[in-house]
Structure formats: structure tokens, C-alpha cells
Amino acid sequence: MRIVLVGPPGAGKGTQAKFLTENLSIPHISTGDLFRANISQGTDLGKQAKAYMDAGDLVPDEVTIGMAEDRMDAPDAADGFLLDGFPRNVGQAEALDAYLAAHGLKLDGVLDLEVPEDEVVRRIAGRRVCRKDSSHVFHVEHKKPKAEGVCDECGGELYQRADDAEDKVRNRLDVYHRETEPIIDYYKRQNLVVTISALGPVAEVTQRAMDALRREAA
Template identity: 40%
Template sequence: MRLIFLGPPGAGKGTQATRIVAKYGIPQLSTGDMLRAAVAAGTPVGLKAKAVMDAGGLVSDEIVIGIVADRIEEADAKKGFILDGFPRTLAQAEALDSMLAGKGLKLDKVLELRVDQSKLVDRIVRRAEEAKAAGQPVRKDDDPEVFKTRLEAYNRDTAIVAPYYEKRGQLTAIDGMQPIDQVTRAIETALAG
């Protein structure tokens, strides 16, 4: 099962991906984690990424796709994977499709958690307060100003990825404003269908 989770920051992608990982035994692949692992392992694409990052640049789509391509070849991803936070742009979506096709693979589902963005800031503030109350560290992106910047970037760059998959008949929209367990049930229904 090869999945993509789309939705703005704070929509619940990470929470839901964790549940899918536990249920189906497939890894959640974060491009940031994969990038750091490729650099640490000294893979050819990791060395390219390290050179770009050391120079203070942003890693190109080509390098990110190369890292994803290498990662999905690992044993734990053979049954499938969840891409969370990737692709972030239309160019990345197209490159991902080409890379998968070159391996004889395709996505099984693209799930978009749709949320009321005006209520997301409240959700993030509440999440930060709950973390503090539980004695846990507060995520730096749970600062309301940082969050608003991330949301603006999502709306500018990433929101166009969902219509791309919708046109291809691969997108399933999930109401991300429901309680967490109901969102999980809606995702499981979508995956079963």
C-alpha cells in the first residue's frame, strides 16, 4: 500500500500516519528524515545533498526524488509506505509519478485531510498548551506566528498538489475536522474501498 497524506500543517497528517503505520506495518517516510539518513550514510545522493546543504542551498527536487527512490527500495518499504509532507509542489508530484512508473509502481491512494484553516491556529495553540500541561516539549512549529508562516507557504506552494491527484482519480478527501478516531475510521474506509 503506497500512500500520500496531503493537508495543511496542523491537519492531523502525522497523527493519522502513525496509526496507519501501526495497523499496516508500512513505514511513514519523511523527506527530512530520509535526507538526514542519506547524508549520514554517505550514499551518492546523500553526498550531493550534503554538498548543497553545506553551501547553504535548498536541496533540489531531483535530489529529493533520488532520496525517495533509494528509500522505497529498502526492505521495510517493500509492502508500501506513507509519504507525509511530500510532494510539496506540482513539480515534485510529477517527478514522483515518473520515478514510481520507472520502477513499475504506482500510488494506491492519496488522502487529503481537509480542514477549516481558520480553526487551525486554535488547534495548534491547544496542542501546545496540552504539551506544556503534560510536561512535554512544545514543537517549535506550534508557535502561532511560525504556524501562520507555514500555512501561508502551504497555500502558496502545496495546495495545488491535491487537484493534480484529483484529476487523476487518485484523491480521497477526508474531513479532518472530525474527532481523531472518526478521521481514522474514514481513512480506513477509504483504504478498504
């Protein structure tokens, strides 16, 4: 299957991508991973991206598109993939359509994870990360540490990252609504969008997603 995963920040795209790709035996292709891999490997596209990022500029669409196309050309993506974070806007969606058409391929579905805006803010603004080990993540409501402000795992100080502050989260949501949400309408015109609620336990959301994708592919 070839799937595009969309949803606002805090919808759980990374978590769902992990379980969906395991269930479907396809690679997870995320924009963040593409950038990290290309920059660390020193590819031409990575060097271009790093130059823009070091200057504080946005990486142009053509660089991101080039990275995504190179990754989709990899042997492990021959039978399908799940795209996460790409396409980010309608221009990138059009480029993806052109790439697929040139290779005689098509998307099987666009999975839209739906979460109320206030829930997104609660999820992200409530996160607390350990200063000693950033993989230790807690939440003021859903995963409270035994002692307030102290990591259960290593005793490090828990803090709220600057970009998790409520005003920053709402700004990220504004960017999502302005830049990325229009691709949902773009794909709706192709009858590719399946929207599911991303509320509830992770396993239930994964099952909901799998059921929706099977119906779409049928």
C-alpha cells in the same frame, strides 16, 4: 497499498501516518526521516542536501526525489508505503509518477487531511514544549499543564518555539497553499484523492482514513 498523505501543517499527518502504517503493515516514508538518514549516513545525496542546508538554500527537487526513490527501492517497501511530505510540489509528483510507471506500479490513493486554517493556527500556536525534554509537549487548550509554564513530567520550563508563533504558522500555511496544495488538483485529475476531516479524536480520524482508503482501493 501505496499512499500519499497530504494536508496543511498541524493536520496531524505524523500521528495519522503512524497509525495508518501500523494498520496497513507498510513503511512510513517521511521527508524529514529521509534527510536525517541520508545526512547521518553520509550518503552522496545526504552530503549534497547538507551543503545546500548549511548555505541556507533550499534543497533542489532532484536531491529530494533521489532520496525518495532510494527509499522506495528498499525491500520493506516492496508491498507498499505511505509517503508523508513527498511529493511536496507538482514537479515531485510528476517524478513520482514516472518512478512508479517505470516499475510497473501505481498509487492506490492520495489521502487529503482537511483542517480549517484557524484550527491549524490554534493547534500549532498553542503548543508549549519543555526546555529540558522536547518530547514533553503541552497545549494551552487541549493539554494544559498542572502549573502554568511548568512541565508535568520533569518540572522544566515550557515555552513556545519560535516557528510555532502565529505569524510563522500563517507563513507556513501560505507556503503550503502556494507549493503543495496544487498537487491535490494534480491527483484529482487522476481520480486518486480522498479527502477526510482531520477534526476529532485521533482514533476517529484514523478510522475515517482507513474507511476512505478501503473505498478508494475497492
